[in-house]
Amino acid sequence: MSSACRILGLATLLLLLAAPASASTRLEPAVITVQNTRFSIDAPRGMAGFVREAARVIENEWSRVQESIGAPDGELLHVHIETDLHDWFRREGLPARSPEWAAGLAIPSRRVILLAPRNPEWERTMVHELSHVAVAIAAGDARVPRWFDEGQAVQIAEQYGLDRATVLLRANVLGRHLDFAELENGFPHGAATAELAYAQSTALVRFILEAHGDDVFRYILRDMRENGWTWEHAFLHRTGRSTGSAYAAWEEQVRSRARWIPVAAGGGMAWTLLAFLFLWVLRRKRARDRARLAEMERAEARIFDFDPDDATFGATSD
Template identity: 25%
Template structure:
């Protein structure tokens, strides 16, 4: 049995290696360099040498935290491709991936494609994206290709990557006020969402997973992931660990965020304040200009009414 298991592992590794060779051939004229870590191989263009080394350090620091928290260890290498240009990125990920994406994980191939930090106006963002995608690979390696709800998948990824644009509650707060919250199961279609709705979906996913950690504890989340490994779907896994199914959890979580985040958008008050100040300045400018025009017009009318001065009736001595 052990022999057959090892044969299966070696067969999978051979498939992954051949997939990487095909990917490199498909990549066209890029002169790829590579560096290797304990669990990954990073392919990059020479101009990204410094970024590749930083990525290696980032992954080495992030992996133990994810591994311990979820009880997952990688048994095969993960392949990272740092696409030097936007067009190279699109060649790797295909046309079905939305243009707002900055990284994509392909769990079945253990492959992650990232945009080079040189293409970003936020140099640190691609490294957080890398951790985000690594969390996807690790979670999916735990469930042997079975599907899991996207909100849990994305929530785990954002939880460990710490991406600030998703970690705040500002978008959810506005969605609570406008009654625009997305059903968690609807987040399965996130890749078809426009960018603003996708950001809300990622933020909701993160806050739902964070609620799991904070309300039920890290150990229960780890047990939940173990339940997924054993073949349970998320609904049953939640019932076995936190004592409620998906519907009850979502109801409880919605009640929580409505109470906690209803007025959270006011934390952006300084942003709105400057908009108000600018609006008042423009309004004041328009009103002053209109008043000045009226004043000038009144003066012109008064000049027309004045009689010309004459000294014919004046007396002299």
Template identity: 30%
Template sequence: MRHLLLLLLLLLPPRVWAQEEVVGPRLEAGHAQGHVEPALVPTAPPRLVVGAVDTPRFHILYTARSQESARQLASGIESIRDAFVSVLGRDWPGTTEVRVGMGREEFEALALPGGEPPGWAVALAYPSHRIILLNAQTLAGPEGQVTLRHELAHVALGQLAPSWPRWFQEGLAQHLTGENLSMTHYAALFSAVAQEKVFRFEHLAEEWPDLPSDVEIAYAQSAAFVAWLASHYGPEGMGRLVDEVATGQPFEQAFGKAFHTSLWVEEQAWREGLAARYGWLPLTTSTSLLWLLIIVLSAGAYLRLRAIKEQRLIEMDAREAAEEAAMREALEAELAQQRAALVPPDLASTPSAPETLEIPEWYEPGNERDEDEDTAPRPAKPTVH
């Protein structure tokens, strides 16, 4: 199924992929580290807090509006921590405090002094304090559980060892939350493999890329590599890595002691299999792709048959119209013949025009005189004397 979705993503117009570069930072989980995290000093709970729910390893504070969300969180948070232990092979010490507010205003009000959450963050972790801030609205959303697991992962790493490379922090957090299985990560790695743009992990130890598309690749490859390490060495190997890093030695040195190999060798082995896992080969040999082709061909055949059927209907309509016109003409001709047969012959002949009088050639209008006028003598004119 993921191959089908990937093909759909690849068919999207480039504009869709480029939108992320202009919309600014995404709303996502975050964690306070280095200069961002406030000093480790005791602080009183915010006045907004009205109560708490306790579990064996968590202390959950809530406001008047987030009480129900806090109680629901308490019912499942211990099992999430157990899942972390099954991957890391270690559990972090102490009780973790979770502060739950309703809405952005309460979320920011629950922050530690000097550690206000950035505007893009929907959750925040203070690893050295073992404190997590959550927005109940985000927690109830579709990404709520992923956000919670992501913050717990940062607390776990911060408590288990003092320093981790950034790619390992982000990769482990996404591996523990299941984000490494998302279609977004798969598509990012597919693009990176096709463009030969997979970063070296030594370049992702401290800094992160600037371009959003490169950031997506960095997240995706970090999650994929950590998942690859976890599958190869299991919780025992990951636990040894945690123990070695906890001693304060450099990460690469701790990596070599835990896995009996170097980071460079493992990275090369992981890279060699990228084309088989994220290139065109999985698509061309995928059963999902075969079904996709069958669906496309079936749809094409259906549209073709439909077009042929519509053309035939048009031709049939035209033929019927022509036949109807011919029948109408024949009927009109037959009716004309029948009417002609019913009329009598003498009435059927054309009446002659009335005779006209011939005028003699010598006739001139105005010269008409009576014959008596020509023969009778005219009286003499009187003579005036």
């Protein structure tokens, strides 16, 4: 190769290295981050649009959730959007805690929320998880019964629909409730049993609110936070009875209301009506699932369509 050719080749290489990268060759950031004085959101690249929607939901709902449960302001939330919720645990070096059916998860002591983006009801799931964090803040991170934590979250997120009402009705008629004492420290991992646990817990939360007023849980959690009381102590102080007594009162109310079904309709007719109700709910659920899948397919391109310019979404102002 001649000296002139070598010089020309070197000059060409230097020009290529010095030239700015085109928009088509720019590297996408691995993580999109939004942060202000109240919350931060991390998500994989390609989800800038979803991050904006999540930020909007938190801005609109967090204050309402805090107010409803009496959680003081000033805590920073950390929201992680995960296509697989287990990924967060792997990054943190922790054993995975989320059931396979979970669409979201809160780690209240860390003020962390994990959210799966393909869930078509992700906005309600977000509010549900916000409630868990708010309860931890309101209680000063003291332990609360799991049935209260979950029932309150379902109540705030308005997730108690006909499906759960039917699950509870079946348990009421058959007399096959879960033991609330066993729901104090954890929930079942099976999806069907968990549905009954959610339904029972929400019903008990409503029962206590009706019996003792809309602010009773705010007062209980405030007593725990400010006085260092246990849940049982604060509950007894504010309601005049133990949680065990509340369980028994709810179960007696359920039994008294369930007695009229066979009497009003006749034994065989009662079970026939209940069977028709279950079939109707099942058909409705399957239709809704088909609609959800269609919506997920329509939304997937929008949610995961990466715009390189959106990658600099960065920080938002409070």
